[in-house]
Amino acid sequence: MVNSKPLAGLKILCFVENLYEDLELWYPKLRFIEAGAEIVVAGPAAGVVYAGKNGYPCASDAAIAEMHATDFDGLLCPGGFMPDKLRRDPHVLQLIRDFRAAGKMVAAICHGGWMPISAGVYKNIRVTGSLGIKDDLVNAGAIWEDAPVVVDGNFVSSRKPDDLPDFCLACIDVLCRQRKP
Numbered sequence: 001m002v003n004s005k006p007l008a009g010l011k012i013l014c015f016v017e018n019l020y021e022d023l024e025l026w027y028p029k030l031r032f033i034e035a036g037a038e039i040v041v042a043g044p045a046a047g048v049v050y051a052g053k054n055g056y057p058c059a060s061d062a063a064i065a066e067m068h069a070t071d072f073d074g075l076l077c078p079g080g081f082m083p084d085k086l087r088r089d090p091h092v093l094q095l096i097r098d099f100r101a102a103g104k105m106v107a108a109i110c111h112g113g114w115m116p117i118s119a120g121v122y123k124n125i126r127v128t129g130s131l132g133i134k135d136d137l138v139n140a141g142a143i144w145e146d147a148p149v150v151v152d153g154n155f156v157s158s159r160k161p162d163d164l165p166d167f168c169l170a171c172i173d174v175l176c177r178q179r180k181p
Contacts, residue, residue: 005036006176012105013067014076015092015115016043016060021080022052023161024109028076031168037175039076042067044089053080065091069098074175079110079130087118096121100154105174107156109167113137116155126152128159154178 012032016025029039043050043060050058064086069075075096077083086092096119099106108116113129114136116122123141128150138144149158149166156174158167 006172007032008036010036010073010175010179011038011040011071012074012076012175013069013072013095014039014041015064015078015082015086016041016050016058017082017085018050019081019085020050020052020058020078021082021110021161022054022056023164024078024080024112025052025058025076026056027161027164028078028107028109028168028171032076032171035172037073040067040072044086050082064089064095067091067095069095069102069104072099072104073178074105074107074171075099076171077106077108077112077115079108079112081111083111083114087114093119103154103178105154105156105171105178107167107171107174109158109163110160113157117142122155125155126150127155127157129157130159 040061042062042064046063100121110130117140127142148163149170151170156170
C-alpha cells in the first residue's frame with residue numbers, strides 16, 4: 001500500500017502578503033496538509049488576513065521576522081504580485097539563503113521566483129517560472145527551462161497555476177528524498 005501521508009512529521013514554511021496568487025498558495029498548502037505536513041503561513045505580521053489577487057483571504061500564522069529555517073523542512077514561495085513586495089524584506093532573503101545552505105527544499109512558482117532571485121540563490125540552478133520573469137531569472141544566473149516543473153537538487157520551480165499538479169508532486173518527491181532515514 002502506498003503511504004498516504006508521505007510528509008507526516010515534516011513542516012513547511014509558506015510566505016503570504018497581499019496580492020498573492022490564490023491558487024499558488026492554497027493548492028500546495030492543502031496538498032501538503034493532505035500528505036501529512038504541517039504548514040506555517042508567515043506574512044509581514046502574525047494574525048493578519050491577507051487578500052489574494054482574486055480576493056481569497058489567507059490568515060498568517062506567524063510573522064516572517066520570527067521564522068527560522070532550522071524549524072522547517074521546506075519553503076514555499078507562491079507567486080502573484082506579493083513576491084515583488086517580499087523580495088525587499090531582508091528577513092525573507094535571509095530565510096531563503098538559510099534554506100538553501102541547509103539543503104532544504106526551496107519551491108517557487110510563477111513570480112515566486114523573484115524572492116530566490118533577490119536572495120541570490122539561483123546562480124547555475126536550473127529553473128522555470130512565469131515568462132514575465134524569464135529575463136530576471138537568466139540575469140540572476142539561473143539556467144532557464146520552459147517546462148511545467150523543474151527540479152534541481154532541492155530547488156523546485158514551475159511556471160503558472162496550470163502547472164500546480166506537477167509542481168506539488170515534485171515538491172513532495174523532493175521533501176521525501178531529503179528526509180533523513
